[in-house]
């Protein structure tokens with residue numbers, strides 16, 4: 001066993017997805033004042049799902065101060081899970097059993113919807129159905145996971161408890177227990193977002209970049225956005241999809257921006273067969289998670305730190321990735337890999353693992369989407385459904401779950 005080697009030529013600080021093919025999105029400059037039904041601030045995965053949904057029956061402008069996909073979307077490891085960071089049993093204690101059940105079922109539906117949209121729109125983004133293996137750790141041990149598996153199964157979710165002997169025999173993993181669940185997925189988040197933005201553009205949406213929204217002023221009829229292009233954007237409604245770059249006007253009670261790290265091995269890394277179809281994560285703090293890409297790379301992340309700036313520290317990137325590689329080596333000693341890419345990013349957390357999706361208090365016609373937790377992309381789907389339903393005058397029955 002040689003384990004991981006950090007090569008001199010490793011693509012330090014560069015996300016794997018930055019080199020994906022097919023990321024082209026046609027952008028415009030904001031050369032004159034425009035007026036639209038809906039303005040979306042941000043051009044990441046949240047804006048992409050939103051723009052694709054709304055541009056079918058609204059005029060839409062997407063505005064980003066950077067090129068599209070330059071925010072946390074390009075950094076995402078894109079485990080597309082319906083399992084929320086907080087187990088169902090723990091979430092029930094926080095928000096009540098009925099709401100926790102709705103939150104889990106809504107996430108499950110969102111992953112199904114995401115898969116359907118990718119097929120309908122024929123987006124090539126390496127989407128692959130995956131099981132998930134959630135390993136007992138220091139945050140939730142085997143007894144807690146056994147109870148969790150029962151609670152999920154009672155809700156009709158496809159989860160079952162795996163005993164240590166099975167875990168060793170089937171997966172070669174030495175832990176006190178795990179939950180095996182069906183129905184998740186993985187893919188390339190940048191190609192997914194680019195495909196959705198292109199779909200929106202084909203339906204008439206304008207994608208403006210670089211344009212920074214400096215201020216939003218609302219009145220009874222709509223919102224005026226003041227931009228650094230010197231030209232205003234008038235809109236019937238504005239939706240802030242700014243990721244973890246929280247707009248000043250949007251309160252974020254209980255939310256925290258932290259730093260997180262990830263790495264990708266070289267393509268065609270030899271791995272056990274089951275790993276190709278399984279996302280792996282730990283009930284531990286800090287936790288390790290991993291999955292494989294379509295071209296046989298291991299994509300591994302974790303080592304979260306409660307700092308909004310640590311992700312920019314180059315020396316820390318090397319240390320964190322060495323720790324992630326060590327942990328992986330301990331978990332799967334049979335896997336040998338070379339690190340090809342390593343990167344870091346900002347990440348938003350809430351105490352429940354649920355996102356914040358809803359109207360901006362004190363600002364008429366304004367909405368904000370903040371997809372906290374390890375399910376940020378799942379929440380981008382849910383946000384596009386909740387906000388578009390509200391704008392169409394048919395409020396979503398789960399909207400209350402995501403009001404911060």
Ligand SMILES: Cc1cc2nc3c(=O)[nH]c(=O)nc-3n(C[C@H](O)[C@H](O)[C@H](O)COP(=O)(O)OP(=O)(O)OC[C@H]3O[C@@H](n4cnc5c(N)ncnc54)[C@H](O)[C@@H]3O)c2cc1C
Nearest residue numbers: 042044045046065071072073076078079213243345376377
């Ligand atoms: C390392 C890492 C791993 C992750 N892994 C997963 C995972 O496995 N699964 C998962 O579901 N989620 C994961 N996430 C979270 C997920 O990636 C995010 O929730 C998601 O990318 C957020 O997308 P977004 O579109 O909301 O924000 P972003 O992609 O950050 O886009 C926001 C955009 O808004 C623009 N903007 C901000 N302010 C303004 C302004 N005033 N004017 C104009 N433009 C503005 C920014 O330039 C940016 O482009 C991960 C995140 C990181 C960092």
